[in-house]
Amino acid sequence: xxxVLILDKPAGITSHDVxxxxxxxxxxxxxxxxGTLDPMxxxxxxxxxxxxxxxxxxxxxxxxxxxxxxxxxxxxxxxDAEGEPAGQPRPLTLSLEQLQxxxxxxxxxxxxxPPVYSAKKIHGVPAHRLARAGKSVPVKAVRITIxxxxxxxxxxxxxxxxxxxxxGGYVRSVAHELGEMAGCGAHLAALRRTQAGLxxxxxxxxxxxxxxMAPAEIEARLPHPRTLLPEMPSVTVDEQTxxxxxxxxxxxxxxxxxxxxxxxxxxxxxxxxxxxRIAGTLAQPTVVLG
Numbered sequence: 001x002x003x004v005l006i007l008d009k010p011a012g013i014t015s016h017d018v019x020x021x022x023x024x025x026x027x028x029x030x031x032x033x034x035g036t037l038d039p040m041x042x043x044x045x046x047x048x049x050x051x052x053x054x055x056x057x058x059x060x061x062x063x064x065x066x067x068x069x070x071x072x073x074x075x076x077x078x079x080d081a082e083g084e085p086a087g088q089p090r091p092l093t094l095s096l097e098q099l100q101x102x103x104x105x106x107x108x109x110x111x112x113x114p115p116v117y118s119a120k121k122i123h124g125v126p127a128h129r130l131a132r133a134g135k136s137v138p139v140k141a142v143r144i145t146i147x148x149x150x151x152x153x154x155x156x157x158x159x160x161x162x163x164x165x166x167x168g169g170y171v172r173s174v175a176h177e178l179g180e181m182a183g184c185g186a187h188l189a190a191l192r193r194t195q196a197g198l199x200x201x202x203x204x205x206x207x208x209x210x211x212x213m214a215p216a217e218i219e220a221r222l223p224h225p226r227t228l229l230p231e232m233p234s235v236t237v238d239e240q241t242x243x244x245x246x247x248x249x250x251x252x253x254x255x256x257x258x259x260x261x262x263x264x265x266x267x268x269x270x271x272x273x274x275x276x277r278i279a280g281t282l283a284q285p286t287v288v289l290g
Contacts, residue, residue, distance in 0.1 A: 014039050019033060105181070
């Protein structure tokens with residue numbers, strides 16, 4: 001089974017757990033997710049199936065949207081509700097309007113330090129493994145962009161929010177930093193991903209529903225290949241040209257727009273390769289699916 005499967009992940013399981021469940025449901029061994037969701041988080045989790053796992057590099061910079069809640073009064077070591085309290089509780093003394101003013105500081109491009117309890121790799125080892133082993137975790141700040149961070153309401157010490165953040169950004173870190181600015185500490189209490197690139201909750205299959213579906217039903221729910229990676233134009237080639245592409249040779253393609261990369265099909269739904277423009281319509285295959 002080749003394509004992109006969009007799931008609505010429930011709380012309480014890891015993204016790795018989801019991959020194992022999808023393998024059982026589809027019978028496809030090659031499965032990889034596009035962007036980890038923490039166990040407490042729910043929502044949109046796109047997965048690549050079969051040969052499409054080779055396309056992961058082209059989905060890596062997708063912006064993501066979330067809703068959730070932030071609990072003020074104390075920080076935690078993981079920056080979310082699954083961690084241990086870090087320091088003594090302190091009362092929230094700011095109003096919703098004052099917190100909203102602080103949230104404006106996060107808009108735009110900024111440096112962000114990922115949590116030490118995260119999937120970030122340190123010399124090939126996930127940071128959370130080092131942290132749980134009591135080892136030093138030298139995480140480096142990364143440059144991210146927050147297009148939207150709006151606090152929508154405040155009840156007691158918990159604020160609801162909506163956020164749109166670039167790839168590689170951690171909502172947990174934003175909650176932690178906002179708590180520091182508020183002077184009382186804070187942590188992420190709940191999180192739901194509503195959008196990952198082009199993929200939304202409207203397309204997502206609840207995991208419990210997936211478990212009841214036959215492989216053919218699952219395959220019918222995969223987005224049409226030509227709708228994926230819309231920044232790349234699509235062309236269809238004949239079998240002679242396809243043979244040259246399978247051998248890694250440069251080829252002249254049917255006319256396509258000035259994009260640097262192009263999706264190459266042999267049939268309406270049969271994606272053969274991603275090609276890189278050399279000059280004009282001359283392209284070099286960079287990823288060949290089969």
